[in-house]
Amino acid sequence: MPPALTPEDHSAVLRVHIGHRPPRPNVSYVDQLVGEDQEGIAFSYFTGLLRNYDVDVVHVHHPCALLGGKTDGDPLPKNDLVLSALALRVVHNLRKNRTALVQTVHGKDHCGTGRWRRILERATDAYITLDAEMKTPAPDRTVHIPHAHYRERFLGYPVAEQIPGRVLCISPHRLAAVCAAPLRVFELTSTAGLSLRVAGGPDPAVSSLIDRADAGTQEKISSRLELLSDAAMVEEISEAELVLLPAIETLADESMLFMALSLERPVLVQDSPAVQSLRREVGPGWIHTHAGPLTAERIDSVMDALQSSPAEQPPQFIGRDMDVVAQQYAALYRAASRRRR
Template sequence: MAPRPLRVMQSFRTPRPTTNPYIVMLDQALAAEPTIDHVRFSWREALLGRLDVIHFHWPEVLLEGDRPWKRWGKRQLFRLMLLRTALTRTAVVRTVHNLELPSGLGPATRRLLVALERRTRLRILLNDVTKPAWESATVVIPHGHYVDWFAATPRVLAAPHTLGFAGLVRAYKGVESLIEAFAQTAADRPQLRLRISGRPTSAALRSELESLAATDARVTLDLRFLDEDAFATAIMSARGIVLPYRHMHNSGAALAALSLSRPVLVPRNEVNTALSAEVGEGWVHQYDDLVDADDLRAFDDAVAHEPAEPPRLGGRDWSTVGAQHAGAYRAAVAGVR
């Protein structure tokens, strides 16, 4: 007789139109996986449901609230949830999306997240390079591709000599430095264009981008929230995508660009070097330290012609990702019983 499916609750609720595509695709993959009973998050299930596993992604989201009393209430619920996982021997699994806890947390929230880290029995890593700060069993499950996600989006031809950035504009992503470096190509590459697409996370960042772009007519800004079709179109309209991040661990934006057959320029590190070897020659270009004008010139030259072979993304199929998660859950349950 086949064992009963494991009942696994995720830390995310029902996806919405603005939900991170990674979560949407994982939700779909887990729902299709026959060896688990896939449950989306609710406090009722967390405190009263019969669960084998709780899988956390960005647990700090569960502690957010727009009023102090709401945040206080969620902290009490979170504390009870952790206590129940210990009493019922529910396996706690964490995907390591970020190497460190978020900055700006209050002391009470930080203590709860540290307690969660100590309760975690298995960590899912998105690459072979990640070294978690907390000791536990680990398994590597690569971030799935976006090929199917964008399959219905109409194809767009790339404009020649056009580089782009697409996605939410956060301070750590270094878009200001990209515009400054691009300005230094004006004398020798007047034909080169830069398109920045995506909503800044603050009014101050928006103002800075607008001020920098105002001095260079070759720079185009589209600083609105991008739905998935607009995001894909922004990527496809460029010959290559520049991700000038000051720190990069895993990048869904890089995988999105590769899934849409657009080369990327990214910081040089072990993760991106491994990605380059995985997907094949000509798709992942790297720069050292901060991106500069010479990096942009070299990237412009490189993307003038498409690579000889399409990017190799077969190992990131979401049906495989779903099955790998099911295997990780079984290992986590075995580790607490």
């Protein structure tokens, strides 16, 4: 972990430039970086090619953001020679301004590879992982900061009454990835009173899947295809008896996982070492997994387990309070800035 803060660390404003959109009403990874009350730190945000180096720390969660690339789509379209030149310019400007570079490593990486990537890796002062299973290019410069839970975030939000037998597919960005398999196999389930709810961003592919599945399930499928606010997601999750999630590949996927657990709703998610680690942390009855393609039999077996042996206590979160997590980011920023200067 970064060194403990000293009194002089609080004497000046630390300027942190984040390659992420500013905080908004919907939960996002950036909320954990900014926190509710971080005195002495000024945050700013950038998209496109990094141009502002007059800061103490630059923090990105995909390295291609530094070169103006998209973090959730195709790799950077330029050739490696051009990208390497851009990366060398970024590194030169970072060093010239004694600005530290911090990267979060998480899930699926859409940035691609090449010499440009190695240039940025060598220049990175600290890596952050959200789960202990994630590997980075430099273990000696890596700090594990867990994803925060959202219990306090949703205090005061209206919570709906749980609907027995409701299975929910929900995702703000990857709805097709989570609902395609359940929609195909739902009519094969045998659990009495089971219903399937699909909620998330509108997608023509999802609409056609729902139409085809609904024809054979006697109105046991309902949907809410729109961009969901946090309040709408809280409503949908709290109505569910089981929440189906896609493989945890993006920060948005992980946010949905912690939203469901924070609202004390069990989840069914594709297995992975990180998911198994969290499963041990939160305790029995909350995280259920499937190793291969989702099947009707697996949905039935999980529903049987939930209805016959519900969890005996709420999910247990270790070191995941939002304020604690934000303080760890603040400490890392200060330590990285001190080393660079």
